[in-house]
Amino acid sequence: MKAVGARLPRYDGIAHVTGRTKYVADQSAQGMLACKGLRSPHHSARIVSIDTSKAEAHPGVFAVATYKDMPKNTVGHLEALGVPADEPYLAEHEVRFKGQLIGGVAAIDEATALEALDLIDVKYEVREPFLDIRKAFDPGQPQMTEKGNVFFYDPYDHRKVTKGDVDAAFEKADVIVKGSYRPSAIEQAPIEPQGCLVVPESDGRLTVYTCTQAMYFTMGVLAEHLQRTPGSIKLVGGTVGGGFGGKVDSATEPLAAILALKARRPVRWIFTREEEMLCGSVRASWHVEMADALTKDGWILGRKVLTLHDAGAYTRFSSYGATKHSFHLAGAYTVPALRTRAYVVWSNHVPTTAMRGFGVTSASFAIELQMTRNADVLGIDPWEFRLKNANRPGDLMPTRKVLEDPSTIDTIRACAEAVGHPLSATYRDMKNDERSGEWLPPHLVDQAAHAKLGDPQEAAR
Amino acid sequence: MKHRGRGLAAIEYPTGMNQGGDPSQAWVKIKPDGRVDVFAGTVDLGQGSKTVHTQIVADTLGVPYESVNMDVSNTDSSPLCTGTFASRGTFIGGLAVLKAAKKAKEKMLEVAGQAMEIDPADLDVEDGMVYVKGSPDKKMSVGEVSAAATWGFGELITGTGVHLKAYSMPDPDTGVCDPDHAISYAACVVDVEVDDETGVVTVLSMVQAYDVGHAINPTLVEGQIEGGAMMGLGLGLLEQSYPHYPSTEGRGNEFGAYLMPGLPDFPEITSVIVENPSADGPFGAKAIGEMANNAQGPAICSAIHDAVGVWVPQQPATPERVLRALQAKAAGSDAPRRDGKTVIFDEDISVMTMADESSPLRDVLGV
Numbered sequence: 001m002k003a004v005g006a007r008l009p010r011y012d013g014i015a016h017v018t019g020r021t022k023y024v025a026d027q028s029a030q031g032m033l034a035c036k037g038l039r040s041p042h043h044s045a046r047i048v049s050i051d052t053s054k055a056e057a058h059p060g061v062f063a064v065a066t067y068k069d070m071p072k073n074t075v076g077h078l079e080a081l082g083v084p085a086d087e088p089y090l091a092e093h094e095v096r097f098k099g100q101l102i103g104g105v106a107a108i109d110e111a112t113a114l115e116a117l118d119l120i121d122v123k124y125e126v127r128e129p130f131l132d133i134r135k136a137f138d139p140g141q142p143q144m145t146e147k148g149n150v151f152f153y154d155p156y157d158h159r160k161v162t163k164g165d166v167d168a169a170f171e172k173a174d175v176i177v178k179g180s181y182r183p184s185a186i187e188q189a190p191i192e193p194q195g196c197l198v199v200p201e202s203d204g205r206l207t208v209y210t211c212t213q214a215m216y217f218t219m220g221v222l223a224e225h226l227q228r229t230p231g232s233i234k235l236v237g238g239t240v241g242g243g244f245g246g247k248v249d250s251a252t253e254p255l256a257a258i259l260a261l262k263a264r265r266p267v268r269w270i271f272t273r274e275e276e277m278l279c280g281s282v283r284a285s286w287h288v289e290m291a292d293a294l295t296k297d298g299w300i301l302g303r304k305v306l307t308l309h310d311a312g313a314y315t316r317f318s319s320y321g322a323t324k325h326s327f328h329l330a331g332a333y334t335v336p337a338l339r340t341r342a343y344v345v346w347s348n349h350v351p352t353t354a355m356r357g358f359g360v361t362s363a364s365f366a367i368e369l370q371m372t373r374n375a376d377v378l379g380i381d382p383w384e385f386r387l388k389n390a391n392r393p394g395d396l397m398p399t400r401k402v403l404e405d406p407s408t409i410d411t412i413r414a415c416a417e418a419v420g421h422p423l424s425a426t427y428r429d430m431k432n433d434e435r436s437g438e439w440l441p442p443h444l445v446d447q448a449a450h451a452k453l454g455d456p457q458e459a460a461r
Numbered sequence: 462m463k464h465r466g467r468g469l470a471a472i473e474y475p476t477g478m479n480q481g482g483d484p485s486q487a488w489v490k491i492k493p494d495g496r497v498d499v500f501a502g503t504v505d506l507g508q509g510s511k512t513v514h515t516q517i518v519a520d521t522l523g524v525p526y527e528s529v530n531m532d533v534s535n536t537d538s539s540p541l542c543t544g545t546f547a548s549r550g551t552f553i554g555g556l557a558v559l560k561a562a563k564k565a566k567e568k569m570l571e572v573a574g575q576a577m578e579i580d581p582a583d584l585d586v587e588d589g590m591v592y593v594k595g596s597p598d599k600k601m602s603v604g605e606v607s608a609a610a611t612w613g614f615g616e617l618i619t620g621t622g623v624h625l626k627a628y629s630m631p632d633p634d635t636g637v638c639d640p641d642h643a644i645s646y647a648a649c650v651v652d653v654e655v656d657d658e659t660g661v662v663t664v665l666s667m668v669q670a671y672d673v674g675h676a677i678n679p680t681l682v683e684g685q686i687e688g689g690a691m692m693g694l695g696l697g698l699l700e701q702s703y704p705h706y707p708s709t710e711g712r713g714n715e716f717g718a719y720l721m722p723g724l725p726d727f728p729e730i731t732s733v734i735v736e737n738p739s740a741d742g743p744f745g746a747k748a749i750g751e752m753a754n755n756a757q758g759p760a761i762c763s764a765i766h767d768a769v770g771v772w773v774p775q776q777p778a779t780p781e782r783v784l785r786a787l788q789a790k791a792a793g794s795d796a797p798r799r800d801g802k803t804v805i806f807d808e809d810i811s812v813m814t815m816a817d818e819s820s821p822l823r824d825v826l827g828v
Binding site: 001002003004005006007008009010011012016043081098129131132133134135136137138139153154155156159160161162163173174175176177178179180181182183184185186187189212213214215216217219233234235236237238239240241242243244245247248273274277278282283285287289290291304305306308310320323324326327328331332340341343347348349354356357358359360361364365367368369371372373376377382383386390391397398399400401403404405406407408410411412414415418419421432 | 467468469470471472473474475479480482502504505506507509511512515516517519520525526531532533534535536537539541542543544545546547588628631633634635636637638639640641643644645646647648649650668669670671672674675676677678679680681689692695696700701702703706707708709712713714715716719721731733735737738739740744750751752753754755756758759760762763766772774775776777802803804805806807808810811812815816817819820821822825826827
C-alpha cells in the first residue's frame with residue numbers, strides 16, 4: 001500500500017488530543033527557578049539609570065540580569081544575510097516600545113520573582129513616540145534612529161522591483177485605477193505561549209527545552225548572545241503548541257539562559273497570556289498604494305506600487321518580509337511592466353515578525369481588492385478579468401523567474417464549477433498552456449520572448 | 462436590511478525561504494529488526510509535518526508507514542534544519558528525508574544483493590519485502606536484510622540527505638533573482654450577508670481550490686485549507702492588534718479582549734484540491750501552509766462591495782468601517798475622484814493626504 005496520497009491519521013494526533021503530548025510548560029528539572037521579565041511601561045524613552053540592588057538582596061532571589069550580564073546583547077536574526085543587528089535583547093540606554101524587555105529575575109517561585117521586579121528602579125526620560133508610518137519622512141516627526149525612520153537596503157532606502165517600460169504602459173492605458181490598502185496588525189495568538197526551560201548540565205553544556213519553530217536557528221542566536229559554541233547547547237523541542245512565525249524569534253531563551261548560568265540552577269520562563277499579546281511580536285500593519293494601467297478591454301499593461309511596512313521598533317525579519325512582498329506584487333497575474341518601492345519603516349509599535357503568509361498576505365489583500373475594483377471600473381466580470389490576465393506557463397514573475405506550472409486558471413475554474421458561476425465560452429474553454437493567439441497580445445510578446453531565453457538574469461538585460 | 466454578495470480572490474505563494482540558502486538535512490537508519498528511524502530537524506507546529514515526512518520515507522524505502530519512527534526532538538540526534546517557516550516543511554524538509562531514504566534504500570539493496578547473491582540492480586522493495594524483479598517469489602523481508610547486515614556483514618543500513626538551494630541575491634535596481642522553489646496557487650469564493658443597519662458582515666459559505674502540486678496527505682491538506690480559512694476570516698472581519706491604529710490605545714491583553722473567530726463564525730466550507738505537480742518537489746508536492754490565510758480577507762471585501770456597493774480597503778472590515786462606508790455612500794461622498802483617465806480611490810488615507818508635501822513618498826506613484 002502506498003502511503004503518499006493516503007488519508008493517514010496524524011502521527012502524533014492521538015497524544016495531542018488526549019493531553020499526553022509534553023510541551024515546554026510540562027517540563028521541569030530539580031531545583032528549577034522561575035523567571036520573570038522587567039518590561040518598559042513607555043513607548044519611547046531614554047533610560048537614565050537601572051538600579052537592581054534591592055532586587056538582588058530580596059529573599060528567594062537567585063539572580064538578576066540586565067544588559068550588562070549578556071556577553072553579546074545585540075544579535076541580528078539575519079546578520080548572516082547582511083542585515084545589520086539593531087535590537088538589544090535587553091534594553092540599554094533607551095526603550096523603543098511599550099513592553100520592551102529590560103532585565104529579569106530568577107527566584108524560588110513566580111510570586112517572589114514578581115516582588116523582585118517591583119524592586120528594580122529604572123529612571124526614564126519619556127519621549128514622543130513615532131507611530132504613523134505615512135509620516136516617515138515628514139519634518140518634525142520623532143526619529144527612530146540617527147539615520148532616520150527607514151531601513152536601508154544598500155544602495156537604496158527601499159526594495160525596488162522594476163520590470164518593463166512602466167511609463168509607456170501608463171501613457172498607453174485607457175484607464176488608470178488607484179487605491180490604498182491597509183491590512184491590520186494581528187496577534188500570533190498560539191494556544192501555547194512563548195517559553196523555555198534552561199538546564200545547566202554537569203558537563204558544562206546547556207540543555208534548552210523550547211517551543212521554537214526553528215531549533216538550529218534558535219541555537220545559533222542563543223550561542224551568539226552567550227558567546228558559546230552552538231554545539232555546547234542542546235535544544236530539545238520539535239513539538240509546538242501552535243506557531244505561525246512568531247516562534248522563530250528567540251524571545252525567552254537568552255534571558256532564561258543567562259539567569260541559569262548566573263544562578264547555576266535550571267530556570268524556566270513561560271510568557272503569561274498578557275505578555276504574549278502585548279509584548280510578543282505581531283503580524284505587521286502595512287500600507288500599500290497601487291496604481292494599475294488598464295486597457296478598456298481588460299488587459300493590465302502596468303502597475304506601480306508604494307508599500308510601507310510598519311516594522312515596529314526594530315528590524316527583526318522585516319527587511320526580508322518587504323522583499324518577499326515586493327516579489328509577489330503581480331499576484332497570480334502577468335503584469336508586463338512593474339515599478340514597486342517598498343519601505344521598511346520603524347515605529348514605536350511592538351516589533352513585528354514573520355507570520356503565516358509573511359509579506360505576501362498584505363500583497364494579496366491589496367492586489368485582490370484592486371483587481372475587483374479594476375473589473376468594476378471597466379465594467380467587466382471580475383472572474384473573467386482575472387482569467388484574462390492569469391499567469392500562464394512560460395510567463396515571467398516580477399523577479400523574471402519563468403513560471404513552469406502556474407494554476408491561476410485551474411483554481412479559478414475549479415471554484416467557478418463548484419459554485420456554478422457562469423463563464424462565457426471563451427473562458428469556459430481556455431486552456432492553462434503557453435501563450436498564443438488571442439492570449440498573446442502585443443504587450444506580452446516581449447515578456448514571452450524573454451521567457452524563451454530561459455535565463456532570468458539574461459532576460460533582465 | 463440584509464444584503465447578500467459574492468467575492469472572489471485568486472492568489473499565489475512561494476515555497477521555501479525567500480532567496481534560498483536554507484538547508485534541511487536528514488538521517489535515516491534501519492534497526493536490526495527492520496524498523497526505520499528518521500532523524501530530522503523539522504519542527505511540527507501541529508500542521509502534521511511528521512506525518513508527511515513519515516509517508517515520504519515509507520514509500521521511498523518501500524516499507525509500511527507503521528514501521529517508520531520520526532524523531533525531530535533535539536539538536537544532538539537530529540541534523541540541521543533551518544526551521545519550520547516560509548512554507549518549507551513538506552518541500553525542503555521533505556526532499557531531505559526523501560534523499561536520505563533513497564540512500565538507505567541503495568544500501569539495503571546492496572546488502573540484500575550480497576545475502577541473496579544477486580546483482581542489487583535486479584532488486585526492489587515493496588511493502589517491507591526486498592524481491593527480485595520479475596521473480597517476486599525470491600524475496601527477503603527488510604528485517605531479514607537488516608539482520609544480515611548487522612550480524613552477518615557488520616554493516617549499518619543508513620543514509621543521509623540534504624536539500625539546499627543556493628542563496629540568490631536580488632539585483633537592487635530590478636529585483637531580478639531566483640528566490641523560490643515552486644509557486645502554489647489558490648482561488649477562494651465567499652458568499653456574505655451584510656446588515657446595513659449594524660454593519661455586521663456574516664460569511665455564509667466559502668469555496669476554495671488549492672493547487673498543492675501533489676497532496677501527500679489530502680486530509681492534512683484540507684486541515685491546512687480549513688485552518689487557514691479560520692485565520693483568514695479573523696484577518697478579514699475581526700482581528701486587529703491596534704483597534705485605533707496607528708494609536709496604541711485599546712490593545713487586547715487576553716483572549717476575552719481580542720476578537721478572534723470561533724466555531725460559530727465558521728461558514729459552510731468546501732475544499733477542492735487541484736494537482737498541477739511541481740517538477741522539483743517531493744512526489745510533485747508544492748507548499749500549502751502559509752498561503753491558506755491569504756485569500757479570504759480580500760474575497761470578503763469584494764463580497765461586501767457586491768452586497769452593498771461600498772469598498773472597505775482597511776482590514777478588518779469591522780461593523781464600524783462598513784457603517785461609515787455606507788454613510789459615505791448615502792451622503793454621496795464615497796465616489797472615487799476622476800482626473801482625466803485616472804480613477805482615484807481612498808484618497809483620504811493615502812500619502813497624498815497624510816504625508817507632508819515635502820515627503821518623497823508622494824512621488825512614488827505620481828497620482
